[in-house]
Amino acid sequence: MAFSIDDAKTCLDELCATWGKRVDYLAIRLEQSEGTDIFLRGGTIETLSEGLAIGGHVRACYKGGWGFASFNDLAELAAQVEDAVSAARMVGQDETLLAPVDPVQVVQRLPLTGTDPRHISLARKKDLCRHYADLLQSIDDRIATTSVRYGDITQRVLLVTSEGSHIDQAWSDMEMRFAATARDGDQVQTGRETTGSRRAYEDLEGLDQQVMASAKRAVDALDLPTVRGAAYEVVIDPILSGLFVHEAFGHLSEADMAYENPDLLEAMSMGRRFGPEALQIFDGASPQGHRGSYFYDDEGTPATTTQLIQDGVLVGRLHSRETAGKLGEAPTGNARCLNYHYSPLVRMTNTWIERGTTPVNDLFADIKEGVYARNWLEGMTNGEMFTFTAGEAWMIRNGELAEPVRDVTLSGNVFRTLADIVAIGDDFYWDESGGCGKGGQNGLPVGCGGPSLRIKNVVVGGEAEEW
Known part of the structure; x- marks a missing residue:
């Protein structure tokens, strides 16, 4: 049948019109995404990957009962719609209560204010993670372990419903997590920082002070008194x-x-x-x-x-x-x-x-x-x-x-x-x-x-x- 979201567009309205008559509500959600995952522990790379994914899910509601099917082969779309509708009809025995919303036909793209993470090479992302890992380790000899995680994902989602909505959305999301654990004898303390953005890759650069502060907090806490409960x-x-x-x-x-x-x-x-x-x-x-x-x-x-x-x-x-x-x-x-x-x-x-x-x-x-x-x-x-x-x-x-x-x-x-x-x-x-x-x-x-x-x-x- 169809092997991309754009290919699938042509059949979604037909599927909703055909199968939507058998249920109270039918929604088909298709998604394609691409992303990066990097994880360093103690300066050693444990995860370094880029991935692409495409798939979808179908939700059907009949007499208050829901049918759901997810899949990662768009060629199976028609069969998955049938399965979700059949499941809803098997379990539904009450009343479907969905607050009304106006159907819309719209294309929306969440704008970036800077560089799209897809335009940054995997090597550059890896170098950024290693730079932050080196900073964490450099604060003090008592830093025992460190971790740095980087992730980004760009998702495009197409939602078509039996009520007439046709929504095509896309966005990018980025996140970094830093942690440093300091040890002095039996005393162990950890400092963490996390930051994220839906605006620009540049928001994850230039975080040296924030990264070093997380490691310094861990080291400083080794010598602090505990609070009285x-x-x-x-x-x-x-x-x-x-x-x-x-x-x-x-x-x-x-x-x-x-x-x-x-x-x-x-x-x-x-x-x-x-x-x-x-x-x-x-x-x-x-x-x-x-x-x-x-x-x-x-x-x-x-x-x-x-x-x-x-x-x-x-x-x-x-x-x-x-x-x-x-x-x-x-x-x-x-x-x-x-x-x-x-x-x-x-x-x-x-x-x-x-x-x-x-x-x-x-x-x-x-x-x-x-x-x-x-x-x-x-x-x-x-x-x-x-x-x-x-x-x-x-x-x-x-x-x-x-x-x-x-x-x-x-x-x-x-x-x-x-x-x-x-x-x-x-x-x-x-x-x-x-x-x-x-x-x-x-x-x-x-x-x-x-x-x-x-x-x-x-x-x-x-x-x-x-x-």
Whole structure:
């Protein structure tokens, strides 16, 4: 039949017209991509590859039941459509509830502001990784291991639906990750940095200071005292704020989590107060230039900006067409899949806390004993509970930064933590390092942003006091 996306175009409308009559909804998503993957451990190249991929998936819905088929041979397209339709008809026994969207016919290309990564040779990308690996190792003899990972992918996606949408989109995404582990006897400390871009290859060059800072943090932490474990008033920087709003709150705002869990749906009920009146939280793919930005999601819903928290009160959540239909709300354009192997899930895009009005220096005022935490090393969430490890931290004493400390973990309940926000800084930073995981689809590009925050009653883990 067809062996490229452009060849396949001619038959998609016919397939949708023919098979769409047997189901309530039919979508065919074709994708072609090319990318690079490089990984160095301790200066040794473990992965050096360039790849091309082409494939697609078909989604069909009939009486609320879904059929799905993915494939990497476009010659099998007609058979895969038949399989997906047959599967949907076998399992469907209820009602199809999909929030309506206007069909569109459009071609969109996310513009680059600099060099396309496809125009950079593999040798040049490898040399950049080796340069950064050498920098990590050069900081101190106590650097025991280092790692550098580079990845880029350029994807073109064609989505055609039985409702009449015909969307042709393309974009490029790039990411680099750096890590250095320092060792002194039994003491081991790690520093990490991640950066990404959907704008230009040049955004990954010239990162020497950032790379060296990650290794230096690991070395410096070897000689730092541990924090005394207790509940503190803390100030966190914009990077940690972005991580917090994404991991701790953003996932709870994904509507598939809520409608499948009545307890969570009740906890995330509209109109509930979560924080102070100054708190504003958003998610959206429509702000351009970020790693979670696009024109249409993987169901053909246009990108939007959704306010989740307004004046401290829950006013919105993130939707696919199905979750919006089942909850009687408007679709938000948040149905995303990592690639053609997967079906779209409700996923965040760019998630941020709006900047406040408190000067950053005033956030520390009158804190007798507290903790200032910057950047992040690792983190995890479990429902409404979270734990994050700061990349670096200092004690706050009498309103001033005091001695640096290590092994600072921040944990708590997201609902109580939002309510305990004391002040919101007037600074703001977009962190483009995010790669989100959900439902086995790991590494989906997202953006996070926020201002510095002052929060009371945060449990800070560290060394317990001896009695």
